[in-house]
Amino acid sequence: MTPETILTLGQRALELTILVSAPMLLTGLAVGVLVSLFQAATQINEMTLTFVPKLLAIAAVLLLTGQWMLGLLIDFTQTLFKEIPNLIG
16 A cells, blocks of 8 residues: 555545535534624523523424435445455555
């Protein structure tokens, strides 16, 4: 196994990680900003007001995009398993 192969596999794994985590992270960011703006406008400083909407939004995004994310992970894993003989020899 050459260093180029290892770097390519690592790059593909990092790209997949970013692709899979991006919907949930961006949703959490957007909901957090909206809740913060609401709290600043109303001067309500309640910790559950920031946590519960983020939790619900991320759960909704996970339900909507979970099948797509799982498909990406399965395809990557299957490709990796199929390439094992080429990687070893």
